[in-house]
Amino acid sequence: MNNRLLKALLRQPVDRTPVWIMRQAGRYLPEYRKIRAEAGDFMTLCSTPELACEVTLQPLRRFNLDAAILFSDILTIPDAMGLGLYFSEGEGPKFKKTIDNANDVKKLIIPDPADKLAYVADAVSLIRKELNGKVPLIGFAGSPWTLATYMVEGGSSKTFAKIKGMLFEDPASAHTLMSKLADSVAHYLNAQIEAGAQAVMIFDSWGGALSTSHYKTFSLAYMQQIVDQLIREKDGEKIPVILFTKGGGMWLPEIANTGCDAVGLDWCVDIGKARQQIGGKVALQGNMDPAIMATNPEVIKQEVSRILADFGHGNGHIYNLGHGITPNITPDNVAALVDAVHDISAQYHV
Amino acid sequence: MNNRLLKALLRQPVDRTPVWIMRQAGRYLPEYRKIRAEAGDFMTLCSTPELACEVTLQPLRRFNLDAAILFSDILTIPDAMGLGLYFSEGEGPKFKKTIDNANDVKKLIIPDPADKLAYVADAVSLIRKELNGKVPLIGFAGSPWTLATYMVEGGSSKTFAKIKGMLFEDPASAHTLMSKLADSVAHYLNAQIEAGAQAVMIFDSWGGALSTSHYKTFSLAYMQQIVDQLIREKDGEKIPVILFTKGGGMWLPEIANTGCDAVGLDWCVDIGKARQQIGGKVALQGNMDPAIMATNPEVIKQEVSRILADFGHGNGHIYNLGHGITPNITPDNVAALVDAVHDISAQYHV
Numbered sequence: 239m240n241n242r243l244l245k246a247l248l249r250q251p252v253d254r255t256p257v258w259i260m261r262q263a264g265r266y267l268p269e270y271r272k273i274r275a276e277a278g279d280f281m282t283l284c285s286t287p288e289l290a291c292e293v294t295l296q297p298l299r300r301f302n303l304d305a306a307i308l309f310s311d312i313l314t315i316p317d318a319m320g321l322g323l324y325f326s327e328g329e330g331p332k333f334k335k336t337i338d339n340a341n342d343v344k345k346l347i348i349p350d351p352a353d354k355l356a357y358v359a360d361a362v363s364l365i366r367k368e369l370n371g372k373v374p375l376i377g378f379a380g381s382p383w384t385l386a387t388y389m390v391e392g393g394s395s396k397t398f399a400k401i402k403g404m405l406f407e408d409p410a411s412a413h414t415l416m417s418k419l420a421d422s423v424a425h426y427l428n429a430q431i432e433a434g435a436q437a438v439m440i441f442d443s444w445g446g447a448l449s450t451s452h453y454k455t456f457s458l459a460y461m462q463q464i465v466d467q468l469i470r471e472k473d474g475e476k477i478p479v480i481l482f483t484k485g486g487g488m489w490l491p492e493i494a495n496t497g498c499d500a501v502g503l504d505w506c507v508d509i510g511k512a513r514q515q516i517g518g519k520v521a522l523q524g525n526m527d528p529a530i531m532a533t534n535p536e537v538i539k540q541e542v543s544r545i546l547a548d549f550g551h552g553n554g555h556i557y558n559l560g561h562g563i564t565p566n567i568t569p570d571n572v573a574a575l576v577d578a579v580h581d582i583s584a585q586y587h588v
Numbered sequence: 589m590n591n592r593l594l595k596a597l598l599r600q601p602v603d604r605t606p607v608w609i610m611r612q613a614g615r616y617l618p619e620y621r622k623i624r625a626e627a628g629d630f631m632t633l634c635s636t637p638e639l640a641c642e643v644t645l646q647p648l649r650r651f652n653l654d655a656a657i658l659f660s661d662i663l664t665i666p667d668a669m670g671l672g673l674y675f676s677e678g679e680g681p682k683f684k685k686t687i688d689n690a691n692d693v694k695k696l697i698i699p700d701p702a703d704k705l706a707y708v709a710d711a712v713s714l715i716r717k718e719l720n721g722k723v724p725l726i727g728f729a730g731s732p733w734t735l736a737t738y739m740v741e742g743g744s745s746k747t748f749a750k751i752k753g754m755l756f757e758d759p760a761s762a763h764t765l766m767s768k769l770a771d772s773v774a775h776y777l778n779a780q781i782e783a784g785a786q787a788v789m790i791f792d793s794w795g796g797a798l799s800t801s802h803y804k805t806f807s808l809a810y811m812q813q814i815v816d817q818l819i820r821e822k823d824g825e826k827i828p829v830i831l832f833t834k835g836g837g838m839w840l841p842e843i844a845n846t847g848c849d850a851v852g853l854d855w856c857v858d859i860g861k862a863r864q865q866i867g868g869k870v871a872l873q874g875n876m877d878p879a880i881m882a883t884n885p886e887v888i889k890q891e892v893s894r895i896l897a898d899f900g901h902g903n904g905h906i907y908n909l910g911h912g913i914t915p916n917i918t919p920d921n922v923a924a925l926v927d928a929v930h931d932i933s934a935q936y937h938v
Contacts, residue, residue, distance in 0.1 A: 397878070397914060398879060399879055399914075399916070402877065402879035402880075402882075406879075407884070446835075449855050449858075450856060450858035452877075453856075485796075487837075487838045488838055488858075505799050506796065506803075506835070508799075508801070508838075511800070527752065529747060529749055530752075530756055533756045533757050544801075566749070
């Protein structure tokens with residue numbers, strides 16, 4: 239097996255910096271768009287293990303990536319809680335029911351991953367089988383705070399007015415909500431690990447919308463609650479945990495202190511400075527500006543060089559973008575990125 | 589004159605922490621909505637000195653604010669450059685012409701503030717006269733990077749794909765564009781100062797979308813170019829300069845090193861930590877989460893207490909939100925905020 243990813247996540251020596259791409263299975267690939275059109279509906283893709291497996295594997299057939307990541311959505315958990323997830327064209331995810339008050343929070347039931355979320359573990363098992371040891375498989379979930387924003391707002395938001403109203407006006411309910419979500423995520427990720435996920439990542443996409451004090455209280459504390467419950471070793475192999483807060487560059491030391499193995503960095507962060515701050519404690523994953531993917535192979539190579547040089551010699555770097563790849567990217571540029579990381583990084587691992 | 593604002597910006601002793609609110613003249617006020625409806629068009633409000641003066645003064649009639657800020661828009665400069673600014677309902681600002689290539693950048697002419705922007709200086713003079721010494725008047729402009737995003741994208745953007753493409757693929761043109769904008773902003777702010785603005789603020793609303801390296805090269809360096817050209821003293825009075833990068837919490841030391849007098853903080857920043865980092869060099873303005881304004885007076889008071897306590901005793905704090913006030917706020921909550929800042933801050937100035 240190509241186990242660069244797992245080694246790098248544990249800050250062990252590798253021959254090349256491993257690379258994978260957030261949303262590597264996605265709309266920029268024509269073969270993804272074809273399957274997506276045939277399935278008709280995004281949730282059908284996620285909830286049909288054969289389709290989820292197929293789209294997970296698509297980018298690996300094209301590019302020399304060092305990891306697969308489960309094709310799914312962070313909102314499967316609130317969907318399994320009964321909120322009725324659907325996707326409206328051009329508007330992103332929506333929920334039929336929202337969490338409006340203390341009573342709604344009280345009634346929420348932590349989903350059993352073996353019940354309504356069984357399709358996720360089934361997809362993980364199938365992908366592991368199909369990967370056949372080629373590269374490791376990453377499982378993932380959303381952070382409690384990020385999930386809560388969608389559940390309370392009913393979809394995407396720019397100002398998070400409703401969920402922030404809850405944090406300020408009914409903090410007790412907000413804490414109950416986050417705690418239920420943390421336990422749900424922990425069970426869900428453990429089910430992915432039991433089914434074969436070899437590393438797991440928690441996406442805190444909206445942590446950067448919070449004040450420092452609220453970030454620590456309502457987001458980071460509940461990622462900690464998850465990390466504390468995760469299976470960290472299986473069949474003699476460590477299961478590394480990656481935490482990623484978009485917009486969290488000010489809080490890297492606190493994130494690294496949760497006991498996670500790696501911290502995802504968005505593109506705003508100076509990776510060299512981040513390594514000085516927390517590189518002795520965790521691996522770093524990131525952090526190229528996704529906008530660069532729309533330029534050309536020459537510019538992509540330059541940026542790869544710069545980021546690899548900023549990280550410098552030694553272990554503990556997993557190359558990635560600082561956020562998901564966008565649908566407008568040509569696959570050729572992705573190939574250029576992946577190859578550039580492998581070619582240029584060799585010098586930093588001698 | 590109530591000169592708490594100017595004293596606090598220069599880190600001199602005051603009896604109460606001064607407070608003003610970004611977008612304090614705006615849609616949350618019924619009297620603003622009335623004038624806005626009568627004017628028909630947002631730009632008519634900005635470009636008619638009597639109307640700009642009237643809406644600037646409206647919040648001061650209701651609330652015990654320590655400053656007025658010119659009612660205008662950051663996009664007056666690209667409009668004066670001939671790009672044809674207009675506002676489409678629900679979609680924000682748009683330009684008829686965009687900056688697409690090196691030739692477009694080359695052709696851009698730095699506007700003479702006495703020509704197409706004369707309405708701004710006229711508004712400033714009129715507001716100073718009408719204020720009659722009640723509180724100081726703040727002038728403002730957008731940062732070169734922030735202005736450039738609108739000029740290249742043609743309006744608001746989520747990914748900044750086109751302008752970032754220019755930064756990566758034609759950095760020489762991007763530098764020329766930023767430099768022309770820096771000179772335009774410097775002339776424009778100096779014209780506001782000559783007309784009577786007693787402090788000036790530069791809004792870098794989109795600096796937080798950049799990598800650290802691009803932020804320094806394409807945003808901060810050009811705010812520096814402006815600061816270096818500004819009139820810093822007039823009629824024996826210092827003219828303080830405030831720099832505000834939304835999402836710039838990782839770069840506070842670099843911002844403070846430009847030679848500005850004060851740094852605006854968004855709500856994500858821990859103001860106590862920011863004071864430790866840069867409080868010996870600059871004043872700090874901010875930084876309450878605007879979402880709190882939608883709650884109630886009790887919660888607002890608690891947050892005011894917390895932020896004032898986090899800043900602590902002594903000089904150099906101007907209370908504000910961490911971003912503009914939103915249209916859904918009731919004026920009663922604004923009154924509660926302003927009064928709470930004055931009441932609670934007294935203990936920190938003895």
